[in-house]
């Protein structure tokens with residue numbers, strides 16, 4: 001179980017904050033939100049925190065299944081304890097539907113903030129990602145036309161402007177990025193040398209990642225949506241995020257989550273109405289495409305298992 005948790009901890013999280021902790025029982029593992037790692041100026045609603053925890057929960061399900069362990073998941077098992085996000089009970093017998101391809105994608109997936117290649121992403125691959133999200137109860141809307149693409153980019157720019165006025169936002173960004181000797185946060189090696197590139201909305205400090213892409217960036221934008229916006233729907237959307245990212249990685253695609261326009265109420269409502277037809281609650285944007293030539297970004301660090309796992313009191 002400890003090894004499965006260690007693998008699951010490779011999950012993406014906002015600013016690599018890893019806002020989770022685990023309690024181990026005899027035949028169960030419990031996922032809790034670690035509210036000390038919440039970024040209130042960036043993530044006022046706590047959506048990014050819940051998405052991050054949903055992603056680590058799905059990573060755990062994949063890691064357990066790949067090691068042949070069956071599990072039953074109860075989400076938000078105790079209404080009196082809202083930060084107890086999931087109780088995972090281990091079952092004897094083999095796990096059905098182990099997906100070794102997805103499990104091995106856990107170690108190779110990276111958030112890639114460079115410009116992508118000018119090869120188009122085949123529609124069949126995008127359809128697979130849509131099914132991966134649907135299997136987790138979420139909807140993935142592929143942005144298909146220039147108008148909708150421009151609307152998403154507009155929302156990203158407007159959110160960046162709004163965030164520049166939020167007290168504490170720049171401090172959180174500075175505290176969690178460009179750190180190199182830390183087990184959390186985003187290292188300089190994972191940030192583009194030219195911060196004005198495609199991931200320009202978030203004003204990261206200049207990093208070390210060279211951007212060699214010479215052609216047009218043919219990345220596609222995907223909007224992950226849920227039927228409602230309560231914490232349980234956000235947790236499940238995080239599980240869908242993980243399924244989409246791992247499935248894209250398995251197909252050889254590069255990915256980058258973009259959460260800025262969902263962090264600001266006005267731009268989130270704009271995306272809901274302009275891009276999702278007012279019917280779904282947008283949770284996250286995902287940029288997907290073929291990575292440019294050159295080595296992929298290095299793996300980001302993670303906290304030691306001993307810092308995140310405790311035994312349940314007997």
Ligand SMILES: Cc1cc2nc3c(=O)[nH]c(=O)nc-3n(C[C@H](O)[C@H](O)[C@H](O)COP(=O)(O)O)c2cc1C
Nearest residue numbers: 012013014015016048051110111257258259260300
């Ligand atoms: C909910 C969520 C929101 C994120 N938002 C952004 C974002 O706006 N911009 C960005 O470049 N990366 C974003 N990321 C990616 C994280 O920074 C990344 O997962 C983390 O630094 C760990 O690196 P890794 O994904 O390469 O393992 C987000 C990730 C999650 C789960």
